[in-house]
Amino acid sequence: MNKSRVLVTGANGFVGRALTEKLLASDSFLPVGAVRDPASGPLQAERIFYELENGLSVEALRDVDTIVHAAARVHVMKVSQSDDLTAFRKANVEGTLKLAHSAAQAGVRRFIFISSVKVNGEQTLPGKPYLATDTPAPVDAYGISKSEAETALRDLAAETGLEIVIIRPPLVYGPGVKANFQKLLGWVHSRLPLPFGSITNRRSLVALENLVDLILHCISHPAAPGNIFLVSDGTDFSTTQLFQGVARALDVRSSLIPVPQRLLAAGLIVLGRRALATRLCGSLQVDIKRTCELLGWAPPVGSQQALDRVAKDYLETKKK
Known part of the structure; x- marks a missing residue:
């Protein structure tokens, strides 16, 4: 049986590594780790060089069926807020769109974007949990960049037919x-x-195992495309x-x-x-x-x- 090739960006990261290891153990998927240093770490999957701001070429994605975009800029710079937002946009918005455009041109079927609950906001009122259908209300530069990336990806889906799935996790915890x-x-x-x-x-909160399990569901489930999913334990x-x-x-x-x-x-x-x-x-x-x-x-x-x-x-x- 031919295995479905799944490219995972940030495959040496906290979420990306756990997902890649799960894909490796599966009989259905063949993971490819897109990482800044293909020679680093104990990851046993095939690896390719990837820089967040630059995306990947169309040729690098020709045989890929699904992309799980787990890589992101998450650290806040010790500079002004405007410069901070510019840096986040370059990585999390522009970089994501470069990757997604190449994916659409290469014939990739599905693009799963690991976003953040920060798109919804920073705090909820008692008895008023966030819903996936709520109007985004990000506060910090990271949340704003993730929200803008979501909007751009949905626009790209409408133009190209690329299946977009968005997952917004809260704090993720797990071994390591x-x-x-x-x-x-x-x-x-x-x-x-x-x-x-x-x-x-x-x-x-969401346990790493639970987030990875949801991502695996979203790789193949027919109801996943076009939807935003909140996740927790x-x-x-x-x-x-x-x-x-x-x-x-x-x-x-x-x-x-x-x-x-x-x-x-x-x-x-x-x-x-x-x-x-x-x-x-x-x-x-x-x-x-x-x-x-x-x-x-x-x-x-x-x-x-x-x-x-x-x-x-x-x-x-x-x-x-």
Whole structure:
């Protein structure tokens, strides 16, 4: 049986690597990793050189059936906001469109764009989760660039017939996770008292395994093209519940001090940490009902099971 060739951009990244490994284990797909350094990393798939801003040639995509565009500029530059937005647009909008135009010319069937819940916004009201049909309201340069890329891709689909699928994940966590979630693991593992014992917000997260499973569904499902999909584990946490779940996964006692949520948020804002206050005390929920109904999909991994896997990887890494 001929395997369907799936090109994954950012195949050495957190999401791209997990997806590529899953595709390698499949009997139906042949992954091709598009990466900046084809010689780096342990990835066993075929690899080609790829720079985010420059796209790929038509010839490089001739035998590709599906592209999963997981590569993106995500880091904020320490420059002015306008220069920052320009840099994000060059990579996440212009670079994405170059790749998609080549895909359409090469006869690629489907283009799956890994976007971000930041296209919806930064914070939800109680009981008002984001919907895929909501009017985009991005706040930062990254979210704006992802929103503009989505619009341009839908326009290209109308012109060329390229099947566009858009997935907007919230925070993704899993074995090997870095940045803020890695800090959270370290805070809990330290067993130091933390002032997060009375936070009643609600936040949606998505385990890496669940996001990868949804992407796999979108590669072949006939209902996927032309749609925007929100994704999560299907269970939302308060910050307090998340810290408690991580403590259980690490098998340590949760040491959370019940500081009133408003007092904690106000203190962080006074200290110039408004963004941290939003992440810790604000809500950001997504409604995945439409995703599940259209694709006949459900998250295969429960939240606590996913946290257990993250904790196991974290502890094993610390031993090395």
